[in-house]
Amino acid sequence: MTNSIAEVVDADAILVIGSNTTETHPVIGAKIRQAVNRGAKLIVAEPREIPLAQQAEIFLPLKPGTNVAFLNGLMNVIINEDLMDEEYVKNRTEGFEELWDIVKEYTPEKVGEICCIDPEDLKAAARIYAKAERAPIFYAMGVTQHSTGTAGVMSVANLALLCGKVGKYGCGVNPLRGQNNVQGACDMGCLPGDYTGYQKVANPEARAKFEKAWGVGLSSRPGLTITEVMDAIESGEVRCLYIMGENPMVSDPNLNHVEHALRSCELLIVQDIFLTETAELADVVLPATCYAEKEGTVTNTERRVQMIRRAVPGPGDSRDDWMILSEIMHRLGYDNEFSSPQEVLEEIARVTPSYGGFSFERLEKVQPQWPCPTPDHPGTPILHVGKFSRGERAIFKPSPCILGAELPDEEYPLILTTGRILYHYHTRTMTGKNEDLNRVVGRSFVEINPTDAAKLGIEDGGRVRVTSRRGEVEVDARVTNRVSEGVIFMPFHFVDGAANRLTNNVVDPIAKIPEYKVCAAKLRAM
Amino acid sequence: MYKVVIDGQPSEVTNGTTILAACEQLGIEIPTLCYLKHLTPEGSCRICVVEVKGARHLQIACATPCTDGMEITTMNERIYAFRHMIIELLLANHHADCFNCSANGSCKLYQYAMDYDVEQTRFEEVTKFRPKDESSEFFNYDPSKCILCRRCVRTCNQLQSNHTLSLKNRGVATWVGLPFDKLFKDSNCVSCGNCVSVCPTGALTTKASKKYRSWEVTKTRTTCPYCGVGCQMDLLVKNGKIVGVEPADGPANSNLLCVKGKFAYRFINHPDRLKTPLVRKNGVLTSTSWDEALDYVAEGIKRIKAESGPDAIAGFASARATNEDNYVFMKMMRAAIGTNNVDHCARL
Structure with missing residues (x-):
């Protein structure tokens, strides 16, 4: 997030796009509602009529995969109605002409047709957002998980x-990061092209810096992303995969492909707290402690670094992740000098300018947001004040709307979109072990519009078979107006009736994010 | 800045400071029932009364702003008698079966009854109460324990903004209920448990709380392990096991949690947790020692690296692990193995 969570309650207008906030980030959802209670106008643009839509001034049920058209349409109205901030655009941006070249095509009427929304609603939304003094945009995977996810994010910006x-x-511009430490894992350089703090592997200076800090030569060859690794295992290029605390056998797109890859991997090492679906395929499984059993820091969606603390001992012989990894590094002939997570953070602070001001001692008292370069720096609640990371001016990066890679056709007439629900988290490795949650929602399901359901002879609560070009699953049907005609929704949490048996593993060419939010599917009553 | 004198101590407060906040600054404790930091003061329970020089009536500390030159007394016979009366009145409408109550040990009404020497109420006690609602998977509601402080109602409406709870009826018939007298399980309740966390008595209690008393647990402040909001919370530990979670006043969550943060902690003590390393032998994952497992991993990595180069090895770090864990993972892949094939589920 460029801004802080606490600011939302002071908003005059809020645009939520591609985020079911009250279910996936419930406390931010509650704060958005607090702002609405105080009079903020809420605009919700989402394929489904999510709970926040009920409080919205305007709800725009976008057809999945049309975010870029919608955002271009908003900009078209804002420019045509002279609602843009001319001063700001003149002094702090470049590339406005290029932006106009593209968005001028996206008239409300055209966007209405692409997105299946009322052009008047688009105009009203554009006016509310542009005229508001304080107006944050919140978005999540509904914007990013497309084969054009990067264009979606650029359009939000x-x-x-x-x-x-x-x-x-x-x-x-406020992306809501999914997992408790997904921001931190990115910050820590667990990305194929980045060291910590987004220092680029491709930059020889950055590489030289880390070579010096770590006392070894480092590879300049860019690494592979998760989806690329799966393909590389199948082609024999990658022979060993080490997975720490992830469960691709539920979370990755096109699971049949993933399963085939993991089964054919010569050496699969899994480090986790449970014998997950992925661990079951491993050659070695290493037992780790969980968050309640260790010390460390995590970074939330607003870039705030906070502590986790040990409340109970880990079970049996389980060990902290960093200790296991240090042991393996030692056996590989590389010795870390760490004796505690505190010392690891000290090294992180030394090599990462944006984390330079963090230490356990300081975080006991205050929890600043990065960039926080020095121990006396107060942290940065708002990014890009007066200056952007690239310099004085931000650059517009416009894009035309390109629809999903796999669209409905005669054989697969429905758009399948996927997401999370309130009562479970990701692959249910943790939440699935709570019987009370399982009693509330214990099985996978598919949401389908009553008109489509009637056509297919599907009843609420009945079993249905959902099929895509990559697989098929059986789940319960939920007949509901939450989804529009032609669209079905499935949560991806469940192993039985796994949505990711169906999803398309096509990725965005830049971010390499899979298109979980759009694929073609068909339904049949059982 | 206003000058005030509280119990003879002079103090300076900013414009708008309530008497309660001014007392807090001086470390003077005032009893409260309906007051909560993140809610607008309602002043309905009146237990926080203090004496203000020149004022005819006692004033409620939670909702009365300080004025310049105000002289405040926080305890005398008149205040004591007033608070004593309030507790008696509350007890007349409270099913005081404390032996059988989940809030035993953490009940504010019980605490104040002890503090103000209320052994029994002189008023005729209500004996007929609304039925309990134990339909939620996560918490119970017992209207016979409710003192109508409305913390739950205001938290549900003002903070969680879910509008599940409301006050029903008027006067002595007032109670906290749900629309159309629905049960929690049939309502729009999202099981966030924030009403439970703020209840000062045993009216709203977690299903797990009967099995621990507040003095038996230690609290560890930590960050919620689920989504990226970064809510701060306290893990309640009894005999080495997590028995509950309470929200904390973190910068991101201001005392709120959701159903997962508040209730989904049982995986920690779950019997299926991995307890030893496993190595596949004859096709079966078999328990083994750390040394054997770590050697197996290191030898395997070394062999494949020697045969096919470091890029034949790839690693997925974890968005659920700490910064420190992820840093060491990334360093292992790059410095010890020599590949940039490191990624995690940021995109998934």
Whole structure:
């Protein structure tokens, strides 16, 4: 997030796109509702009528895969109606002409057709957002998990820049990060092209810096992303895969392909707290402690670094992840000097400018947001104030709307979109062990519009078979107006009736994010 | 800044500071029931009364702003008698079977009854109460324990903004209920448990709380392990096991949690947790020692690296592990193995 969570309650208008906030980030969802209680106008653009839609001033049920058209449409209205922040665009941005070249095509009427929304609603939404003094945009995987996810994110940023809402209190471009430490895992350089703090592997200076800090030569060859690794295992290029605390056998797209890859991997090492579906396929399984059994730091979606602390001992012979890894490094002939997570954070702070000001001692008292370069720096609640990371001016990166890679056709007439629900988390490795949660929602399901259901002879609660080009699963049907005609939704949490047996593993060419939010599917009553 | 004098101690407060906040600054404790930091003060329970020089009536500390030159007394016979009366009145409408109550040990009403020497109420006690609602998977509601402080109602409406709980009826017939007298399980309740966390008595209690008393547990402040909001919370530990979770006033969550943060902690003590390393032998994952497992991993990595180079090895770090764990993982892949094939589920 460019801004802080606490600011949302002071907002005048809020745009939520591609995020079912009250279910996936419930406490931020509650704060958005607090703002609405105080009079903020809420705009929700989502394929499903999510709980927040009930409080929305305007709800725009976008057809899945049309975010870029919608955002371009908002900008078209804002520019045509002279609602843009001309001063800001003139002084702090470049590339406006290129932006206009693309968004001028996206008239409300055309966007209405692409997105299946009322052009008047689009205009009203554009006016509310542009005229509001304080207006944050919140988005999540509904924007990113597309084969054009990068274009979606860029378009969100274009919109905020056009209205002068970056680098300002109560505004900003605010991605809601999914997992408790997904921000931190990115910050720590667990990305194929980045060292810590987004220092690039491709940059010889950064590489030289880490070579010096670690006392070894480092590879300049860019690494592979998760989806690329799966393909590389199948081609024999990758022979060993080490997985720490992840469960690709539920979370990755096109599971039949993933399963085949993991089964054919010569040496599969899994380090986890349970024998997950992925661990079951492993050659070696290493037992780790969980968050309640160890010390360390995690970084939340607003870039705030906070502590986790040991409350109970780990079970049996389980060990902290960093200790296991250090042991393996030792056996590989590389010795770390760490005797505690505290010392690991000290090294992180030394090699990572944005984390330079963090230490356990300080985090006991305050929990600043990065960038926080020095121990006396207060942290950065709002990014890009007065200056962008690339310099004085931000650059518009416009894109035309390119629809999903696999669209409905005669054989697979429905759009399948996937997501999370309130009562479970990711692959249920943790939440699935709580019987009370399982009693509330214990099985996979598919949401289908009553009109489609009637056509297919599907009843609420009945079993159905969902099929895509990659697989098929059986689940319960939930007949509901939450989804529009032609669209079905499935949660991806469940092993039995796994949505990811169906999803498409096509990825965005830049971010390499899979298109979980759009694929073609068909349904049949059992 | 206003100058005030509290119990003879002079103090300075900013404009708008309530008497309660001014007392807190001086470390003077005032009893409260309906007051909660993140809610607008309601002043309905009146247990926080204090005496203000020149004022005819006692004033409620939670909702009365300080004025310049205000002289405040926080305890005298008049205040004591007033608070004593309030507790008696509350007890007349409270099913005081404390032996059987989950809030035993953490009940504020019980605490104040002890503090103000209320052994029994002089008023005729209500004996007929609304039925319990134990339909939620996560918590119980017993209207006979409710003192109508409305913390739950205001938390549900103002903070969680879910509008499940409301006050019903008027006067002595007032109670906290759900629309159309629905049960929790049939309502729009999202099981966040924030009403439970703020209840000062045993009216709203977690299903697990009967098995521990507040003095038996230690609290460990930590960050919720689920989504990326970063809610702060306290793990309650009894005999080496997590028995409950309470929200804390973190910068991101301001005392709120969701159903997962509040209730989904049982995986920690789950019998299926991995307890020893496993190595596949004759096709079966078999328990083994750390030394054997770590050697197996290291030898395997070394062999494949020697045969096919470091890029034949790939690693997925974890968005559920700490920064420190992820840093060491990344360092292992890059410095010890020599590949940039390191990624995690940020995109998934």
